[in-house]
Amino acid sequence: MRSEIVGNPDYGELIFHLAPGETVRAVSGAMNWMSTDVGVKARLMGGFVRSFARKFLGGASLFISEFRGPSNGGQLSLAPTLPGAIQSVKLDGGTFWLTAGSFLSATSGIDLRTKFYGFRALFSGKGAFLIQASGRGEVWFNAYGALIERELDGELIVDTGHVCAFDPSLDYKIGGMGGLKQTLFSGEGLVMKFSGRGCIYLQTRNLGGTVGWLSPFCRG
C-alpha cells in the first residue's frame, strides 16, 4: 500500500493506493473520492465511550470506515472535516494519544480505543474523549490549522482545543487555569498541563475559538 500526503500545510489530503485486498481504516465521512470498486464497510471504535454519548463528543465521530482495494487495485482520497495539516507516526508496539477529531486514518495492525477524559471535560463541550492508538503500523492525524511538533522537557500549559496528539511518556492534568472564577470567566475553558519529556503535537486553531469569533455575527 502506498500513501501520500498532499496539500500540506493548508489543506492536507491523504491519498492511498490500495493493492487488491489491502485494507485501511479512516474516520467516517473522510472520503473525498475513490476508484469506483473500492469496498467500504462501517465499523465502531472500541472503548468505553459509546455513540449515544455523541452530545459530549464535540461532534467528532466514533465510526470508522474500512476501505478495501478491489481486484485490480484502487485509489482513495481522504481529508478531515476541518482544514489543516496532516502528519503520521509509525508505531512499533507502542502507544500514541490523539484527541477526538484529530484521528484520520490507520493501517490494519493498529488498535483504536476511546478513553474517557474525565467529567470536567464535559463542560467545555470540546469532546470528552481521547483516542489511544497502539500496535504495529502507521497512524495519520490532522490538525485544525498548522501543526506544531514540540519536544517538551519541562512543563507546558495548553488550551485543550489546541492539543492534537501526544506521546504517552508525558504526564498531564486537566483543569481550569486558576480558581473557579478563572475557569468560568477567563474563557480559556479547560487547559491541559503537560509535564515530563516527550513530543506534543499542537494545532494553531481551535473550534471553540472559531465559534466564539463567529457567534456575534450570527443573527436571527
Place this chain on the structure above:
Amino acid sequence: MQIEILSRGAFRSALVHLEGSDTFISESGAMFRASSNVDIDVTTRTKGKGGLLRGVKRLLGGESFFMSKYRTTDGGRGEVGLAPTLPGEVHEITLDGASEWITAGGSYLGSGGDIEIDTQFQGVKGFFTGESMFFMVARGVGPMLVSAFGTVRELEVDGELTIDTSHLVAYEGSLQYTVGKIAGSWVQSFLSGEGLAIHFQGRGRVYVQSHAPSEFGRRLGPLLPQRG
C-alpha cells in the same frame, strides 16, 4: 478583461480588471473590494434571460437570489474583487463554446459577460446529503470562476470515477452520472457517514475540492447560537 487570481496561502480571491465595455457577473455578495469607477447593476437577469423564477432557482441552488453585473462607469480601467465564502482556492475555467460546464453546491463565483448562466434541477438525488438540488449550467465563450473549500483538483474521467457529493465543484457536460450509495448497503452508508456518491461515466473533466462544506457546517453549526 483580465482576471488576476490573488493567492496567499490557504486563500485565493479574484481581481477582475475591466476596461472599456467589459462586463463581468457574479452572485451578488461576492464583491469584496472595487475601484470607485465600477458600476454595479443588480439584477435577476443573466444574458438576456431573467426573472424571479431564475432567482428562486438560484437561491435553492445555494447561490444568491440576485446577480451583480459589473462594468466601469467611464469606459476606463477598473477592478472588481470577488471572494468566496469559505477558505479555499479560486479556479478559472475557460469555456470554449463547445462544452458546457456544470457547477455544484455554491461553487460558482463569477463569469464573463458573454456566458449564459442557468440553473438545472437535479431531482431528489441531492436530498439525503443536504447538498443543493440545483446545479448552475454555464454556456458560451469566456472565463468562469469557481471556488472550492480547500484545494481544487482536476480529475480526468475516462471510464468511471466515484466522488462524494460534497466534494464536487464542477464537471463537463459531456459526462454521465448516477447518484448512489458509497458502501455496500444503505445502512452501511448511513453508519459509515460516507453519504452519497456520484458515479461518473464517460469522458470529461471533473473538478473536486479537498474538503466538504456540508461536513464543516455540521461540525460548526451546532455549536453556534440558536436560530429562531
Place this chain on the structure above:
Amino acid sequence: MRHEIEHTPSYSLLEVTLDAGESVVSDAGAMAWMDHGIDVKTSTRGGVLKGLKRALLSGESFFQNTYTARRPGVRIGFAPGPAGDIRHLHLENQELFLQKGAYLVSSEGVRCDAKFDGLRGFFNEGLFILRVTGTGDLFFNSFGDIQEVEVDGEYVVDNGYAVAWEPSLSYRLSKARKIRSFLFSDQILLRFSGRGRVWVQSRSPHALASWVYPFRPKRRND
C-alpha cells in the same frame, strides 16, 4: 516584549516572549498555550460598563485577560478564532479603526473602545468597530489573507472585508443591494476617500454567518 508571527498567512499564530513583570492583554479565549510562571488576571477592562459596551457593540469577548510574567523569557502562544493571518502594528500615540472580531492582543499602553456608525435611519444597521488608541503594540487578525490597499483618492470595500483602516481616511456608508439570502438584510459598502491604508481581508464573517445559518440549532419553543 518580543514577538513572532508564525505559520503565516493561513493559520497564523502569535508567540510573545515576556520579560519579568511585563504584561500583555488579550480577550479571553485567545491563549493557545503558555509556559508556567505567568499570572493571569481576568477583568472587564475599564470597568463593567465599558466592558459591556464593548461586548454589545463590538462583539468582542466580555472578558479580558492580562498576562504578567513572573520570570523572564516566558512565552505565550495566541491563536485567533478564524483561519487567516495576524498583523502587528506599533502605535505611537496613534489611532486605528478595527473590525469587530479582529482584535487579538495588545500591550498595556493600548486602549480599545467601541464605536458605532449608524446607517441613516436604521438602528442596528451599521458598523460596529473598535477604535484603538495609545502607544504600544497591537496585533489584529483576519479571516482570509490580508491585502493592504494604499488609498489615494477613492476605493470601495465591503463592510465585512474591511479589517482595519487609518483614521486619515474618511468613509461613506452605502447599501449595496446584495442579498445573499432572504434572511439577512443588505450588506454595507464602505466608500473610502483620502489618503491612507485599508487592510482588506479576503473572507467575510458576515458571509460565513449567512452560509452557516441552516446548520445552526433551531430554537425550541418549550
